[in-house]
Amino acid sequence: MKKLIIIGGFGNGTVVQSTVEDINEVIPQWEILGFLNDREIGSINGYPIIGKITKEVVDQYLKDEDVYFFYSLISVKLNFNFLHKLTDLEIPLERFATIIHPTAVVSKYSKIGYGVCIQPFVSIGPNTTIGNFIHIFAQSLIGHGASLDDYSYVANNACIGADVHLKEGAYLGTNATTLEFVSLGKWSITGIGAVVLKDVEDYAKVVGNPARKIGEVSR
Template sequence: MAKDIFIIGAGTYGAVIADLAEVCGYSVSGFYDDDSSKVGKTILGKRVLGKLDCAKDIHAKANYAVAIGDNSVRILKLKEIIEGNGKIPVLIHPKAEISKYARIGKACIIHALTYIWTEAEIGDFSIVSPEVIVAHHTKVGEGCFIANGCRVGAGINIAERVFIGMGATVMTGVKKIGRDAIIGAGSVVTKDVGTESVVAGVPAKLVRKVDKV
């Protein structure tokens, strides 16, 4: 019998995560979202039941998946759920290829056709999108988001909350991507990227520093 799971985030990515959860053997019981205008609507035939605070009160020990792309917001919501005794299963699509010598952290989401090589590590709360390659001995930090079709070379240390845009390549030989860095879609990174740096282009160059809220 399938286990129930609630999806946090009732946007289009919420539908994607609900689909993945079902493929992983879960039954989606509904969605929660902090946008009250979405309450009562349906996604893939499942209702948006309320705001996140309602979920924590009603379903304290339930399974959840957080469908939020923004790394900082996703980490915050995941930690709120864990502090409320909610459970966050790792969701790995059955068509992902993961070495038995790789390490996947807590509450990660790994989509289809992704290949994670020998002794690569994916940190807690990270999302790896479809058709991504993470090569051997690369360490992806907590709360990162790697978008569709990225290629990440070997032996790279990627710090926490890094966003790697669609189709970007981080070449083997790069040693470190600093925390909260953003790599633009289609970029080719050939050298280290600093903390809170936005880089883009071929080869990738510094565009600006991340705006602090």
């Protein structure tokens, strides 16, 4: 089996861990070596914390070609201001694992990048493009022809219409819905249950039905 190190911990990291366990119950594919985490000590859900999130620790594991990484530290709070925690590690892109839950339905005509986690019962339509370092949470729907740029984030039960474009780091909240052909700007935040009928500006925060701008992400 391939070996996996999850960068992160409680929260998105444990969601990834749970998804990997579900994959292994169907066909064993991954051996989870443990977590890299700066705050916790000991173990997380029975898996050891094998070091802090540093290039020195990562470099030791990169020597083993069977070791892959998953970077889980992307969220509405951990945005572009924290990307240096990833880029400073200098991990080759091809050494990031993409994790797809066995219940997800992913069109064979879609393109999926590196460091992507697709959670239970997600549906991804044909001719979609999913970039790198993207979280797509349970029961979300990605319409045909949609494009999700690097670091974008789709919370559970969100619905992305056909040919929608999530630009770099765009965040789509739980139960949010978009009309087809709209775009969500770079590092924008679309709140819980929002209904997006028109383009969202870069760094904008929008909520409501129809979605309206209420502020901007701090830069």
